[in-house]
Amino acid sequence: MKIKHIISLSTITLLLMTGCVDLNYSEVQTNDKEWVYSMPSAVSGLVTNIYAHVRYDLGEFNGAMKASATDESDYAISISDIHKFYNGGWSPMNPFDFIWVNNYAGIAQANNFLEELDNIYLSLEQYRYNVSVRPYENLKKQFELFEYEVRFLRAYLYFELVRTYGNVPLVTKVLTNEEANTLTRTAAAEVFKFVIDECDAIADKLPITYEKEPNQDINRVNRITVLALKARAMLYRASPLFNTENNPSLWLAAAKANKDVIDFAPTSGVEMGKYAELSGEKNYANKEVIWVRGTGMPEGWRMNSVENFNFPIGVENGESGNCPTQSLVDSYEYKTGENQGKTFGEVWPGKSINLSASNPYKDLDPRFAMTVVKNGDVWPSYTEKEIETFEGGANASPIYGATTTGYYLRKICDPSANISTNNPSPKRHNYIIYRLGEFYLNYAEAIYHVTGSADSKGDFDMSANEAINVVRSRSDVKMPSFQGDDPNFLERYMRERMIELAFEDHRFWDVRRWKKGDRFFASVATANLTKSSNEVILNRGELVRGWNNKYYLFPIPFTEIQKNKKLEQNPGW
Amino acid sequence: MIFLGTFVQCQSTSDHNEDALETSITMVYPTKVVTGQTIFIIGKNFNEVTEIVLPENISVKDFERVGFNQLSLVTPAGMRSGVVTIKANGSEYSSPNEITAVTPKFSTIFPKEVKTGEELTIKGENLIEIQQVIFPDNVFIDAMHFKRKSDTEIIVVVPSGTIDGEGTLQIVALSGDIITTSPFSIEVTDEPIEEGKVDPITPNTIILLDYEEHGGHNGYWDNGWGGNTEIATDPETGNIFLRVTGDLNNNWIINCNHQANIDATWPWSVDDVENYMVKFDVLIPPGVDGTAAKGMQFIFGDQWNYWYGDNLLPKTTDGEWMTIRVPFTHWNLSGFLSFESGTNGLFGTVPAGVCFDNLRVDPM
Numbered sequence: 001m002k003i004k005h006i007i008s009l010s011t012i013t014l015l016l017m018t019g020c021v022d023l024n025y026s027e028v029q030t031n032d033k034e035w036v037y038s039m040p041s042a043v044s045g046l047v048t049n050i051y052a053h054v055r056y057d058l059g060e061f062n063g064a065m066k067a068s069a070t071d072e073s074d075y076a077i078s079i080s081d082i083h084k085f086y087n088g089g090w091s092p093m094n095p096f097d098f099i100w101v102n103n104y105a106g107i108a109q110a111n112n113f114l115e116e117l118d119n120i121y122l123s124l125e126q127y128r129y130n131v132s133v134r135p136y137e138n139l140k141k142q143f144e145l146f147e148y149e150v151r152f153l154r155a156y157l158y159f160e161l162v163r164t165y166g167n168v169p170l171v172t173k174v175l176t177n178e179e180a181n182t183l184t185r186t187a188a189a190e191v192f193k194f195v196i197d198e199c200d201a202i203a204d205k206l207p208i209t210y211e212k213e214p215n216q217d218i219n220r221v222n223r224i225t226v227l228a229l230k231a232r233a234m235l236y237r238a239s240p241l242f243n244t245e246n247n248p249s250l251w252l253a254a255a256k257a258n259k260d261v262i263d264f265a266p267t268s269g270v271e272m273g274k275y276a277e278l279s280g281e282k283n284y285a286n287k288e289v290i291w292v293r294g295t296g297m298p299e300g301w302r303m304n305s306v307e308n309f310n311f312p313i314g315v316e317n318g319e320s321g322n323c324p325t326q327s328l329v330d331s332y333e334y335k336t337g338e339n340q341g342k343t344f345g346e347v348w349p350g351k352s353i354n355l356s357a358s359n360p361y362k363d364l365d366p367r368f369a370m371t372v373v374k375n376g377d378v379w380p381s382y383t384e385k386e387i388e389t390f391e392g393g394a395n396a397s398p399i400y401g402a403t404t405t406g407y408y409l410r411k412i413c414d415p416s417a418n419i420s421t422n423n424p425s426p427k428r429h430n431y432i433i434y435r436l437g438e439f440y441l442n443y444a445e446a447i448y449h450v451t452g453s454a455d456s457k458g459d460f461d462m463s464a465n466e467a468i469n470v471v472r473s474r475s476d477v478k479m480p481s482f483q484g485d486d487p488n489f490l491e492r493y494m495r496e497r498m499i500e501l502a503f504e505d506h507r508f509w510d511v512r513r514w515k516k517g518d519r520f521f522a523s524v525a526t527a528n529l530t531k532s533s534n535e536v537i538l539n540r541g542e543l544v545r546g547w548n549n550k551y552y553l554f555p556i557p558f559t560e561i562q563k564n565k566k567l568e569q570n571p572g573w
Numbered sequence: 574m575i576f577l578g579t580f581v582q583c584q585s586t587s588d589h590n591e592d593a594l595e596t597s598i599t600m601v602y603p604t605k606v607v608t609g610q611t612i613f614i615i616g617k618n619f620n621e622v623t624e625i626v627l628p629e630n631i632s633v634k635d636f637e638r639v640g641f642n643q644l645s646l647v648t649p650a651g652m653r654s655g656v657v658t659i660k661a662n663g664s665e666y667s668s669p670n671e672i673t674a675v676t677p678k679f680s681t682i683f684p685k686e687v688k689t690g691e692e693l694t695i696k697g698e699n700l701i702e703i704q705q706v707i708f709p710d711n712v713f714i715d716a717m718h719f720k721r722k723s724d725t726e727i728i729v730v731v732p733s734g735t736i737d738g739e740g741t742l743q744i745v746a747l748s749g750d751i752i753t754t755s756p757f758s759i760e761v762t763d764e765p766i767e768e769g770k771v772d773p774i775t776p777n778t779i780i781l782l783d784y785e786e787h788g789g790h791n792g793y794w795d796n797g798w799g800g801n802t803e804i805a806t807d808p809e810t811g812n813i814f815l816r817v818t819g820d821l822n823n824n825w826i827i828n829c830n831h832q833a834n835i836d837a838t839w840p841w842s843v844d845d846v847e848n849y850m851v852k853f854d855v856l857i858p859p860g861v862d863g864t865a866a867k868g869m870q871f872i873f874g875d876q877w878n879y880w881y882g883d884n885l886l887p888k889t890t891d892g893e894w895m896t897i898r899v900p901f902t903h904w905n906l907s908g909f910l911s912f913e914s915g916t917n918g919l920f921g922t923v924p925a926g927v928c929f930d931n932l933r934v935d936p937m
Contacts, residue, residue: 114602115599115600115615117602117603117604118604118670141723144723144724169640169641170639170640170641170643171640171641171642172613172615172639172640172641172642172643173599173600173615173616173617173642173643174599179617179642183641184641186640186641190639190640191640194639194640201611203717204715204716204717204719204722205701205722205723207720207721208720208721212721223717264717265773266772266773267718269770271771271772271773272773274810461776461777462776466776467776469776470775470776475810475811475812476810476811478811
């Protein structure tokens with residue numbers, strides 16, 4: 001069995017004590033440097049600490065996912081911070097600086113590690129003849145990868161920063177406070193180039209798999225993971241937010257980089273898996289997964305917070321959480337029947353649907369049922385109760401915290417997790433960072449922009465249609481193929497991407513890089529269900545959120561600009 | 574458990590320390606460098622740097638600025654060991670550490686006798702920037718396809734297509750220099766079977782028979798026609814495949830000619846069959862001995878020229894699907910081969926219980 005790349009964390013506690021923060025850089029540590037670098041286990045711990053800065057969004061806003069700042073979902077708790085992304089509560093004073101703070105802290109640790117490489121290799125040599133610690137050859141094999149793992153992680157953290165803020169200070173050394181206070185922002189194109197150059201430099205130095213490596217216990221970055229970072233970075237660099245002059249060569253480069261991931265997948269043992277297996281306790285074993293981030297302590301991987309946050313109100317301890325929107329449901333196509341190929345929204349455009357007289361959910365794309373819980377579904381299964389999302393129902397308004405959209409979230413939740421107080425069964429959760437399906441979609445988008453045709457392969461051996469059809473033809477989906485040179489291909493592609501990657505922290509960023517915030521995020525459709533004596537009616541509703549183009553990039557935190565006047569603010573903030 | 578704390582003292586933000594603006598080099602990285610390698614000069618205030626001077630006074634003016642504090646350059650031929658100096662505003666600033674110019678060296682190779690598909694380890698020094706290994710008969714393996722690479726060893730899988738017999742490897746350094754290894758012996762074998770692995774269907778796959786219904790061709794047409802087979806459906810995935818229900822003795826196992834009924838996006842022929850392999854997926858249930866399958870022969874385009882014999886199937890697949898692969902070079906084929914007309918299939922003796930699916934042709 002292929003070993004997956006799960007980062008197990010928290011064996012080492014990172015203690016941040018920041019008085020005033022200058023990018024969180026400091027060389028001051030509670031442990032003596034010589035001590036740290038003289039201990040192989042401590043050196044290994046430093047690397048683990050940097051891995052710990054790989055974020056995951058299984059509800060990083062106290063249960064709310066960034067999906068709920070998009071048209072994928074709405075967060076049921078009205079006081080959640082997630083609503084600030086669109087209700088005026090977002091500002092340089094309230095900057096949502098979690099990426100800035102976390103990533104620069106990780107980068108500082110990476111820079112520190114790389115500056116100490118000589119000491120690190122010296123510490124290894126001290127153990128050449130000391131078999132009591134662990135076999136030297138095994139230690140050596142681990143140590144010789146650390147340098148490249150750390151460079152990958154630094155590049156990964158920079159990619160997140162550049163897609164969040166655009167221009168950001170690009171720093172590859174440990175800074176003094178004085179230096180930190182003189183930093184300027186590096187052009188986004190240059191930061192992208194750094195990320196891509198780093199990937200090119202390190203990819204062949206990391207192993208294809210860790211199956212024969214001594215440090216497979218903590219699963220780490222491998223070769224295809226590096227290709228994946230490069231490919232995603234190149235897609236972003238080619239997209240309208242960053243490719244302001246629509247340079248076609250950037251799309252071509254993005255197509256090639258994403259095709260490289262697809263072509264390298266068989267070598268890595270990566271292949272398309274089942275959609276249903278992207279959720280649940282064993283999703284890390286899905287063959288499609290390239291890199292996942294495990295959560296929690298290694299000894300106690302299991303937790304119930306994802307289910308606590310997202311199981312419906314009315315289920316003991318359920319908080320409703322991230323509720324899929326009607327906008328999302330409207331995007332699913334019918335797989336079979338007379339409406340095959342049409343979307344839910346196209347077939348049911350009216351203001352209301354009589355759910356008792358017809359079943360509009362029948363024959364929908366199987367991914368719908370694997371993502372969304374609707375009225376009448378038994379969910380979670382251990383309750384053996386049908387969900388009631390109609391007004392006055394067991395899981396609906398007027399109960400405080402009930403769904404605001406008419407639906408509940410199934411994807412990412414473990415259906416076998418029991419969150420009851422007396423009989424809990426916490427489950428292991430792994431956050432998927434990269435999986436093969438994304439790269440087929442990335443490639444489709446890029447090659448379409450190169451050729452202008454969904455059917456053309458350009459200089460490659462795969463058209464946009466063919467790439468998308470690989471995703472749609474997985475064994476538990478088997479949706480009809482994309483065919484022909486559809487003039488509305490991009491529309492259909494964006495829909496396909498929304499569905500396939502729903503609740504995987506893509507939509508928030510995709511709509512921004514496409515610069516389509518006003519179109520997709522300004523308002524979202526919802527469903528309000530009512531029940532009379534024998535009829536359930538779905539009435540369409542709308543949540544008006546508004547959009548401001550300054551939202552395309554996050555504001556630089558005011559506290560940082562206060563300390564360093566050379567850090568210019570992003571437009572509009 | 575380690576507590577790594579970072580603590581930043583509060584600083585006045587209006588009074589910048591002038592030292593922060595003074596040019597200096599913190600480090601040069603990496604410290605061991607081969608010709609053609611990119612080295613990074615880390616430090617501060619590089620805005621005015623116009624020239625980098627490498628040891629032995631090698632001047633480099635074609636370098637790159639990266640972000641706030643980094644310069645990078647590709648090391649030229651003739652590199653020597655020593656400190657690195659940068660020039661800015663008429664002043665020179667030297668690196669606190671030295672770089673060491675090294676060249677890749679080969680020491681040994683093992684095992685001395687190896688089969689295709691097996692791992693071969695190359696030992697030496699300064700191998701981390703090796704770009705390619707060339708097997709006899711010009712079979713190239715790029716660094717991206719090395720199993721592992723470090724400063725002291727490279728592990729590669731011996732590729733099919735190389736020679737059968739004694740040969741040497743050529744190791745291509747970043748500079749383009751080539752190092753030749755000591756001789757070793759290669760035995761070319763058929764493509765090894767990786768147990769428990771199913772190759773994906775890709776856009777380049779030519780599917781000959783997948784048992785799904787196409788254009789009216791369903792289980793009735795796709796069944797083996799030799800008796801003792803059934804078309805079965807996996808209740809979990811909906812996948813349709815063929816199951817041998819009783820022993821098949823010297824009879825049809827896979828037999829279909831439904832090419833015309835598939836709205837296929839692939840061609841029904843290849844121009845360079847030597848670069849392709851035929852594949853099918855097989856599932857051998859626990860308790861069934863796959864080696865009882867004997868006298869196997871493939872049929873392509875109605876031609877019975879593709880004898881394989883015994884040992885096409887493994888003893889077991891532990892109840893899981895796995896892909897069987899046979900390169901067309903097994904029959905010394907090259908050039909054009911068509912699957913368009915007549916029957917494509919498999920004939921032979923197979924024990925009851927064995928399941929088959931996805932007879933196909935894939936690029937190597």
